[in-house]
Structures are given as structure tokens and as C-alpha cells.
Amino acid sequence: MRVANKNTLRVSDIMTCAMARLLKDEEKVFHGVSSHLPMVAMMLARSMHAPNLVHLNISGGVNPQTxxxxxxxxxxxxxxxxxxxxxxxxxxxxxxxxxxxxxxFLSGVQFDINGNVNASVIGDYNKPKVRLPGGAGSAVLIPTAKKAIIWRTKHDKRTFVEKVDFVTTRGNLWKIVTPLCIFKFEEGKLLLESIHPTSSLNEVIENTGFEVNYNEIKYTPEPSEEELRMLKRIDPYDFRSKEFL
Incomplete structure (x- = not known):
């Protein structure tokens, strides 16, 4: 089992670097509101390995400067x-x-093993415990974008459930990045792709409401020194950690 120094590795840095590495040069990439992690990841990718990546956002400014x-x-x-x-x-x-x-880059509140995403209600649709914002851009972009990357800063059994309470949108997911791991969507199911060095297989299993399947045990690479230096330059106020507060 891999043992990481949790005093030096931060989940926000691991997630940001992992998302940045998923992006390729010249890709057209979009993020919406309340999206500090993917926003910083996109800027990191442009600064490191994808200088021609096209940064699109809800405000409308293409390729904003740091x-x-x-x-x-x-x-x-x-x-x-x-x-x-x-x-x-x-x-x-x-x-x-x-x-x-x-x-x-999109998010949601509940996800199940079949790639269904719930951003609409918790509980019965007609008498919900909580009524959520709804699909908004997710209902359009998840089915139509070439690759949909979900990120979520909570990983527990209320988030990763056996069956979502309501299907806001489904399918066409590519990856889900959480504080514990990365899932990939393959042949209609979520599979564990890699475990973050600050977590473990047992922790992922204990916090997931569906059966965790995988082809092999792999660990998400730690952020490199170069990536961490670049993050300090492009995100000096550490907004990538804002969602964990």
C-alpha cells in the first residue's frame, strides 16, 4: 500500500493537477459558475503543456490572463x-x-454507477426533501460535449449512491474527479481509475454507495514541484481550495 505524507499533500492541489493533466493542447474547454477548481486547472494546463487550449467560461471572456x-x-x-x-x-x-x-467541466449532487447525474431534487420529485437548482447547462452539455468531466469536492455515500433520486442527465461522462479518487465511465459503468495518494481503496469503498469496480489499483500522480510553483503564480490567493471551506 502506498503511504503519502498527508501533511504536505493537499487534496485541492491533487485534484487541480489531475484535472489539468486531462486537458490537451488546442482543446476547447468550458467551465461554468462556482468552478474555481476547473478554472485554475485550465489555467495550469495552458501554462504547462497546453498553451493553445481555448478557455471558455460563463462570463464570455476567451483565454483570460492570469x-x-x-x-x-x-x-x-x-x-x-x-x-x-x-x-x-x-x-x-x-x-x-x-x-x-x-x-x-460540470458538477452535480448525486451520481450512480450507471453515470446518471442528479442536480434537481433529493427525495421524491413531487415532495422533495431538498429542491436543487436543476440541470441548467449540465442537461445540455453532458450529453453533447465530446468529454464531460465531473468534479465534486465531497465523496460520501449521499453523493455516490446506488440509484440517484432523479435523473437530471445521463451518459457521456468521461471522468469524475473527487477528493478521494478518479472514476472513469466505461461501457456504461463507473470504474475506479486511480486513487489519490492521500486516500486508500478502503476509504473509497467505505464512502461509495455502489460497488466499486476496477481493472487494476493505480494511484493518481502527486503534483510535481513545477506544477506547485506554477499554481502559486497563477492562483496566489489559493482559490482552488475555496470549495473545501
Whole structure:
């Protein structure tokens, strides 16, 4: 079993670097609101191995420059700073529907082994315990983007369930990145792809509401020194950790 130094490795850094490594040069990649982790991951990818990646966002500023303002937002005016062009949200949807959006970073509240995503209600739809925001962009982008990457900063049995309470959207998932691991969607099922060095197979199993299947035990690579130095430069206020507060 691999033993990591949990005092030096941070889950926010592991997740950000893992998501950045999933992106390729020249891909067109979108993130929406409340998306600090994927936003920083996209900037990291552009700074490291994918200089021609096209950064699209809900604000509309294409390829914003690195932002060091304390008001840094994943959906605010900061993403217009130094932008190369303007590309509205409506155009992002159109791009995806035409099969031209390479990657969409999205999230949800419940997920099951069949790749169903719930962002609508907890409990019975007509008498829900909690009514959620709904599909919004996810209902359009998950089925139509070439690759849908889900990220979620909680990994527990209430999030990864045997069967979602409501299917907001389904299928076409590529990866799910959590604080414990990365799942991949293969042949209609979620499979464990890698375990983060701060976690273990037992921890993943204990916090997942469906059977955890895998082909082999692999660990997510730790962030490199170069990646960590770059993260300090492009995200000096550590907004990538904001969702864990």
C-alpha cells in the first residue's frame, strides 16, 4: 500500500493537477459558475503543456490572463481581463450541440454507477426533501460535449449512491474527479481509475454507495514541484481550495 505524507499533500492541489493533466493542447474547454477548481486547472494546463487550449467560461471572456485580484471569480468580470475574444454562453451551447466543444467541466449532487447525474431534487420529485437548482447547462452539455468531466469536492455515500433520486442527465461522462479518487465511465459503468495518494481503496469503498469496480489499483500522480510553483503564480490567493471551506 502506498503511504503519502498527508501533511504536505493537499487534496485541492491533487485534484487541480489531475484535472489539468486531462486537458490537451488546442482543446476547447468550458467551465461554468462556482468552478474555481476547473478554472485554475485550465489555467495550469495552458501554462504547462497546453498553451493553445481555448478557455471558455460563463462570463464570455476567451483565454483570460492570469488573475491575481482578490475578487477573483469563476463567473465574474475578472475573466474579461486580457481576454482574446468574447464568446457568450449561448454560443457555448451552440458549439456543444454542433459537436465542437471538446471538454465541459460540470458538477452535480448525486451520481450512480450507471453515470446518471442528479442536480434537481433529493427525495421524491413531487415532495422533495431538498429542491436543487436543476440541470441548467449540465442537461445540455453532458450529453453533447465530446468529454464531460465531473468534479465534486465531497465523496460520501449521499453523493455516490446506488440509484440517484432523479435523473437530471445521463451518459457521456468521461471522468469524475473527487477528493478521494478518479472514476472513469466505461461501457456504461463507473470504474475506479486511480486513487489519490492521500486516500486508500478502503476509504473509497467505505464512502461509495455502489460497488466499486476496477481493472487494476493505480494511484493518481502527486503534483510535481513545477506544477506547485506554477499554481502559486497563477492562483496566489489559493482559490482552488475555496470549495473545501
Amino acid at each position: 488573475v491575481k485580484d482578490a475578487y477573483y471569480s469563476s463567473a465574474g468580470a475578472d475573466l474579461w481581463n486580457g481576454a482574446e475574444a468574447v464568446f457568450s454562453l449561448e454560443e457555448v451551447f451552440d458549439l456543444s450541440m454542433r459537436g465542437k466543444l471538446d471538454v465541459a
